[in-house]
Amino acid sequence: MPLGDGIRRDISKVSPLERNRFIDAIVKLDTTKFYPDGVSYWDKQEAIHKNAHFHGVDVHVGPAFIPWHRVIVNRLEQLLREVDPELSLHYWDWTTDPRSTFGGRAVLFTPQFMGNSNGNAGHLLDFFESTEGEELGNGHDKIWRSVGLSPDVTRPNGAPKIDSDAVILAAGSNFATFAKKLKEAHDFVAHSYIGGTIEKPHYSFHDPFVFLLHSNLDRLWAKWQTDPAHPERLSPSTAYNGLSPGELTTLATENVEPWAGGTNLEP
Numbered sequence: 001m002p003l004g005d006g007i008r009r010d011i012s013k014v015s016p017l018e019r020n021r022f023i024d025a026i027v028k029l030d031t032t033k034f035y036p037d038g039v040s041y042w043d044k045q046e047a048i049h050k051n052a053h054f055h056g057v058d059v060h061v062g063p064a065f066i067p068w069h070r071v072i073v074n075r076l077e078q079l080l081r082e083v084d085p086e087l088s089l090h091y092w093d094w095t096t097d098p099r100s101t102f103g104g105r106a107v108l109f110t111p112q113f114m115g116n117s118n119g120n121a122g123h124l125l126d127f128f129e130s131t132e133g134e135e136l137g138n139g140h141d142k143i144w145r146s147v148g149l150s151p152d153v154t155r156p157n158g159a160p161k162i163d164s165d166a167v168i169l170a171a172g173s174n175f176a177t178f179a180k181k182l183k184e185a186h187d188f189v190a191h192s193y194i195g196g197t198i199e200k201p202h203y204s205f206h207d208p209f210v211f212l213l214h215s216n217l218d219r220l221w222a223k224w225q226t227d228p229a230h231p232e233r234l235s236p237s238t239a240y241n242g243l244s245p246g247e248l249t250t251l252a253t254e255n256v257e258p259w260a261g262g263t264n265l266e267p
């Protein structure tokens with residue numbers, strides 16, 4: 001598949017060479033790219049995500065959840081391209097088992113790519129730290145995972161027990177209903193199926209895998225928005241149908257902080 005065409009694809013189906021370049025760029029964002037304050041590009045993204053819980057910007061329970069995370073995903077893609085201009089932020093198809101080659105897929109949790117699916121990620125991501133240990137005193141000073149451990153969350157083939165894309169896309173004709181369904185799916189795969197660092201929103205953006213997960217969420221939103229039968233989903237006056245006037249105000253005033261300016265949000 002053409003590297004550098006700007007298209008995001010199922011990361012388990014791009015070439016091994018491209019996956020190598022992808023993880024290499026992720027590592028470089030944490031080891032070779034720094035802002036003037038000495039913080040790495042990777043840690044700055046994480047800090048922006050974490051600080052969005054503070055200072056009253058409600059990006060995880062309010063209507064801004066999907067739009068705000070689209071922005072942080074797009075920004076990571078821009079940063080990746082500063083390291084390697086041909087890269088795109090591909091996605092994990094969360095209806096598949098990232099530990100399995102079923103369907104001709106590459107395993108994503110390998111020493112050469114995302115590291116271990118259980119315990120500390122290790123390998124190329126061994127130095128990706130988490131503040132979880134420091135803040136909770138539970139010893140998790142590095143990113144860790146607990147993928148698909150419970151049969152309650154896992155199908156016999158190892159994939160998450162999650163609705164198909166078609167079911168999610170058909171869930172609602174207005175933004176409020178659809179966004180609720182999409183967030184429920186996100187919460188299930190992030191907090192119940194992948195687990196570990198990604199289980200708790202406050203720490204989740206330490207782990208690079210979270211961007212593959214959020215890229216998939218964003219893909220589903222884009223598919224829903226661009227359904228040719230529903231032009232109202234892209235019209236500014238109706239794109240957020242179903243939200244209360246108060247929620248619309250919230251979305252309008254909180255949508256892309258801190259990047260939009262105007263708050264005291266750090267950094």
Ligand SMILES: [Cu+2]
Pocket residue numbers: 049059060069201
């Ligand atoms: Cu988040």
